[in-house]
Amino acid sequence: MLSKLKIILLLITFTFIWSCGDKTKKISEIVEVDMEMQMSDAYKEGYFELQRGDVLLAAKKFNEAELLFPQSPWAAKSAIMAAYAYYTQYYYSDAIFELERYLVTYPNHKDKVYAHFLLGMSFYEQIVDEKKDLKSILDSKEQFETIIRDYPSTEFAMDAKFKIDLINEILAAKEMYIARYYLKKTKWIPALNRFKTVVKDYNTTIYTEEALHRLVEINYRLGLINESKKYASTLGYNYQSSDWYKNSYKVFNKDYRDGVKELQKDKKKKIGLIKRFKGLFE
Template sequence: MTRESFTASLAPPARRLLQAAAFLALALPLGGCGTGDLWDKFTAKDDTFVEEPADKLYNEGLYLMNEKKDIKAANKKFEEVDRQHPYSDLARKSLLMSAYASYQAGDYDSCIGSASRYVTLHPGSPDAAYAQYLIAASHYDQIPDISRDQTRTEKAIASLEEVVRKYPNSEYAASAKAKIEGARDQLAGKEMSVGRYYAQKRDFTAAINRYKTVVTQYQTTRHVEEALYRLTEAYMAIGIVGEAQTAAAVLGHNFPDSRWYKDAYNLVKSGGLEPSENQGSWISRTFKKMGLGG
């Protein structure tokens, strides 16, 4: 088969590709016939990159962050240390500084990303506890108000508990514990808000379930006093007076000076009753388990 007959036998798409390749081969001059400039364009290297010393980049990043307050520019310098000198000690420090700078700027997602990478790459570093704390603090600082979904709060608690669990003797453990209490108070506040909503709708069973969550899971928060009063109120409303009396009695025993106890006491008295603790009530058992029972 001749070259012409072979080309003609091809399907139209394949024939067009073969013809185009032949045309391109003819269009490109042979070596030594003025191809130098063209070839240089294909093989030219970018000589604009100049490697800089790690300490120079790192110090420039510190200057931009501390003096110029230009977090974005500082982060670029820290990233360059990691890119140009990935196995240096300053690359490790730069990754942590990048997380810190992002946290200071309120760029919490970037902070979490850099700090998480640091913990993964350098779990045995003395600064790993701080990196873990930055992750937790980034979640904590984004906790929304109680009218919104509390998924971020739950993430904050999980991250803060990770700090306490993995680094119990670090200087960040105490701060993490305090933040955990703050986040738990937020979750308790959310439960109380929903409980009050149900009570206003006179759905007292649903309200009691919310208040019960506060009493059983968030006893150390400031909301537990109101939760016990609201239980007294809800149980009185549906006629389960024994539980109402117990809630009022436990409230009085643990928080005798609380304004919520005064209200609970008056509410029970208005029904011709007295606060009286039933030792078999779930309320009494819960507080005894915590060492707070009457």
């Protein structure tokens, strides 16, 4: 009799536990569904505010959506949208913070390339000129180089290459600015090194011709004639018709006269003679 009573009690206990577990599961599912709905609502509100132009409220709503249901695939998208909202109204520091956090929190998310691009643009938009702090320039270049290296076949890669070309122009301008300063102060070695950097690292920029010419000049002044001729040869091979090459040629040939200019002078003389000749018959 006692054993039967124990069996009955055990059955009642198991039934009660199973019933509670089932209720807990249902409650958990209900809560999860409710959180997902709240997240969806917050995301929609954020998108609405973004369209309306209130980017601060939009970013707040996107952040709220991410926090409400971080396990959702939409959490990462919400993080990017918060950054984008800040970016659209020039809150670059906030955009950078959100994007860097996104890259750490969601390292394998499918939209990483877009985050790198937006991060690069956030740094890029803060570039003033070559005389200011280089941090934004270098940080921007790093992001665009990441895109070209890791995502070469994406739509962002071509734009990243274009941006790097522009950044290299700025970096080359920075080197030239410092090099010219040293040149003016007759500090030949520091100037030489700066001009070499332009030729070596930024040889697709508009400053390459002048940098090569300056290397011809400085090496000649230092008595390094072979080095000077080497740079003159490079300049002549790539930019033979440029004024910088003509200036370099004058370094070695003081009697050099520009053939085109001489021809123009000769034409002017001929025109003058013709006019005087015509005057004899008037």
